[in-house]
Amino acid sequence: MQSTEDPEARKADLVAKRGYIKASLTKLIKSLQESTSELSRQNLLVKQERLTSLFSKYEELCMEILDEDGDEYEEAYMRALVMLRELTVQPSAAPAGAVATARDTPASTSSKNGKTKLPTITIPTFTGKCHEYKTFIGLFESLIHNDSSLEDIQKLYYLRNYLADEPYALIKNLPLVSESYSESLTILKDRYDNKFRITNEHINNLLELQCITKSTSTNIRNFVCNAKQELAAIKNLNQSVDTWDPVLLCILTKKLDSYTNKEYQLSRQDDKEPTLKQLFDFLDKRALALENAEPAARAPMQQRLEPTHRFEQQRFEQQNKKKTAHPSASNIAASTTSCLFCVAASG
Structure with a gap:
């Protein structure tokens, strides 16, 4: 005999049961957060069993309803379960707040008991690259x-x-x-x-290195640093990078500005095969030379002139504008005259 129960009524009944389980879970988790440190190990084990039983029923109801109902209850359950496991395995552990943080790793908490407090090691979030x-x-x-x-x-x-x-x-x-x-x-x-895909990603990073458009010490050092980083990553994948010099030189020299590339070509010996190490050594030496040759920051000319000199320069420029608007033979001759203060400053 087939059941005459209305599917909608059955689903509503299942949703109501799930609501009751969710309320029980919320109440239990809240009580754990408020009073875990005051409970004995035996009480913690009983609550852990109760928590697991409730969540199992919650999952069964979700499967019957064919609804995941979001991830918040799953996350809250996982946090509470981990907290209980840690407190029951190590009864003298810290209260709930010290172990409930998702990003706290065991390594970061264990260092607190040592003689030297080391910086916290952070595991980066993996997004699929x-x-x-x-x-x-x-x-x-x-x-x-x-x-x-x-x-x-x-x-x-x-x-x-x-x-x-x-x-x-x-x-x-x-x-x-x-x-x-x-x-x-x-x-x-x-x-x-995937070794093949990882290698390809690092090679693509090499191909897409930012070109040096202006030959400054910062641009050159960033270029060398990024190139070496990608090559080291490829080498760690057991690729024979040491035999790639001709290809890598062709790729990297095309990313240099014309002046730096010309200087590199003049510096190498034509009778010897160029190597990638020689290119990096040249770029490091050039970056160092640019750093050493960089002059101290100079104030603009107008800031270095005395107020009276500045006034004379402005007056001279205004006279030149008037002469340019109505040129004459004498004005043209006078226009070749320079401001004495400007001449002195440039000298």
Whole structure:
């Protein structure tokens, strides 16, 4: 016999049940934030079990309703669960406020107990650029993945908070269980640990280096620094950069201003094959020479002249304007005369 229950009525019933679960979750999480430091370890374990049970029912109802209902409850649940796990694993840990911040890493808090307070190490948010994956995952593994005091569910929480855009979208629908942590790492590795694409991104950065339009010490040093940085990144991918000198020289010299490029061509020896190191050495030497030759800032001419001299110069310019408006033979001859103060100042 088929059920005659109205689908709309059933959905409304499920939504009402989910609302009750959400209210229970909110109440439990709020109580944890207010009184966690006063609870015993046994009480914390009971509340942790209650929190997990409520959220499991919440997820089941969301699946039946076919509605994700936003991410705020999921995030609040993850924060509360991580807080409880840390306090139950380490009973003498700090109160809730000290561990509930998403961006605080274990490495930053552990340094507080040492003799020397080291600067906080910040893990950058990974947004999906392949050439940034190695840096991100290296820091994450060093600070969080290799920390044996953290459980996988806690590591998953930290991982999710350091992802944005596409990387976060790839793993956000995984179940909030310990097993999802290793699966999340595998998904990110398969998607972004692409040696061919990473190499291409660094090569494109080389090709798109900003040209030196004006030969100043700052422009030259920035150019050399950016080029060396991209080449070092490619070399770290086990590419044979040392054999690329002819190609790299062709690319980089085209980005120099005409005067610097001419000076470089005159400086090298025609009977020897040019190398990339020689180009960088030339640019470093040229930047240093420009720095040393830069004169001290000079005040404008009018600021250096005495008030009376300035007045004489203005009067002289006004006379010249009148003579130019009504030229005559004597005026033309007089127009070649210079202001004595200007002559003295320029001398």
